[in-house]
Amino acid sequence: MNITLEQAEKVIAAAKKKATELDTKMNICVVDGGANQVAFARMDGAWLGSADIALKKAKTARFFDMPTGEIGKLSQPGESLYNIEHSNGGLISFPGGVLLKNKKGDIIGAVGVSGSSVENDHTVASAGADAL
Amino acid sequence: MNITLEQAEKVIAAAKKKATELDTKMNICVVDGGANQVAFARMDGAWLGSADIALKKAKTARFFDMPTGEIGKLSQPGESLYNIEHSNGGLISFPGGVLLKNKKGDIIGAVGVSGSSVENDHTVASAGADAL
Amino acid sequence: MNITLEQAEKVIAAAKKKATELDTKMNICVVDGGANQVAFARMDGAWLGSADIALKKAKTARFFDMPTGEIGKLSQPGESLYNIEHSNGGLISFPGGVLLKNKKGDIIGAVGVSGSSVENDHTVASAGADAL
Amino acid sequence: MNITLEQAEKVIAAAKKKATELDTKMNICVVDGGANQVAFARMDGAWLGSADIALKKAKTARFFDMPTGEIGKLSQPGESLYNIEHSNGGLISFPGGVLLKNKKGDIIGAVGVSGSSVENDHTVASAGADAL
DSSP: OOOOHHHHHHHHHHHHHHHHHTTOOOEEEEEETTSOEEEEEEOTTOOTTHHHHHHHHHHHHHHHTSOHHHHHHHTSTTSTTTTGGGSTTOOOOSSOEEEEEOTTOOEEEEEEEESSOHHHHHHHHHHHHHTO | OOOOHHHHHHHHHHHHHHHHHTTOOOEEEEEETTSOEEEEEEOTTOOTTHHHHHHHHHHHHHHHTSOHHHHHHHTSTTSTTTTGGGSTTOOOOSSOEEEEEOTTOOEEEEEEEESSOHHHHHHHHHHHHHTO | OOOOHHHHHHHHHHHHHHHHHTTOOOEEEEEETTSOEEEEEEOTTOOTTHHHHHHHHHHHHHHHTSOHHHHHHHTSTTSTTTTGGGSTTOOOOSSOEEEEEOTTOOEEEEEEEESSOHHHHHHHHHHHHHTO | OOOOHHHHHHHHHHHHHHHHHTTOOOEEEEEETTSOEEEEEEOTTOOTTHHHHHHHHHHHHHHHTSOHHHHHHHTSTTSTTTTGGGSTTOOOOSSOEEEEEOTTOOEEEEEEEESSOHHHHHHHHHHHHHTO
């Protein structure tokens, strides 16, 4: 019940397609159920600094089994998980990381996308996740 | 006046029992008086990212000899310990880390719990601490 | 096909028993199939510095699906994997890390032991692995 | 004069093909002229620990514009670059990292491969480089 490379490549292909439709340039990273990187692609001209963010978004989504943006709501000043980003070698808690599930609903990994607005990042990550 | 492994295992057993009562899945970490890990357990299905948080909560509680949530109040924007989380390789300053004391009241270590709401995390950590 | 906490606790109990038989004090760490920590125990009086070594031995064994000592043979000066220890945030390549398999032979994790001679470390780790 | 994602994907596809011919399972990483990751793939069942090594081999090759194995000759005890692996967040100096050049001979990036013997790693990396 772990993602295969073929599945990860499908996720990245779908994410790239959506990114192009939105006229954006994205870094896209897929991790497996153990939060270890399986596949990665940086589109031409995408921000260099977004590569690490895409990886951290994918890891963060799998670390807590929820979309990264949900964690960000809880990590604001005064909220219950304030500064959780200091754990696990650095989390990214704004939108763009979503879980990957197989058709039965088992979690098999996560995808992280970075390179545009967080709304676009989330849309592209979701398009990737929907490809499975 | 340092925690023994037998005591640490008692703390973890009590914390696991409370976690199960609350229908939660927790990462539980015990450190000694030197803030070094003595024992750890990740319950089946608990969040992967909570392992590091449980460790950091236990360390944070012992680093400053208070429950982690107390530090979090002081680390908010504008407060006196703003962003203290950047020290010591990363602190976690929301609830779930509590001190461990022997019957005489000496500090012998700390326990950190992560995997649910911070209220549940704190309740489970306290149940662990009460086992001593 | 991932290790459960109950299995990990069995591994640690068997390793502790063997460590006591050998009159040694060990740090014992179990990781799952994704190389993430599941359980840990430091026996009373065991070296503080061996906690991180036990974790790194467990991770190293799972990272390359072989006993850590095998990697150490290949990482010597002049050998093919010289200085591989600089990868993955630090590897430990001397004996004491061994794979954990279920009865069908699937890899479900790894155990790392540190606290005595590498021969004793390996013996204790193997006793842990045999408990499954 | 920097590698494109399309070129990087060609490199990875050729490397995967060669890896399959050799009956090996590889981690394959492509970096650009700035030594930043462009694309990555971990073949199903490949060693988890080889992901970071593949990245570090690709970076190392580009950092010094030579195949990683050449650096390893110079980093042995008593040699001129002894323990250079401590720089740049960790280098990998055994074979498996090679430069990527365009048809004019300009360096446009590097590929790193890890997952088998260093001879196989180098063969697969070279097959990737030849695809350009």
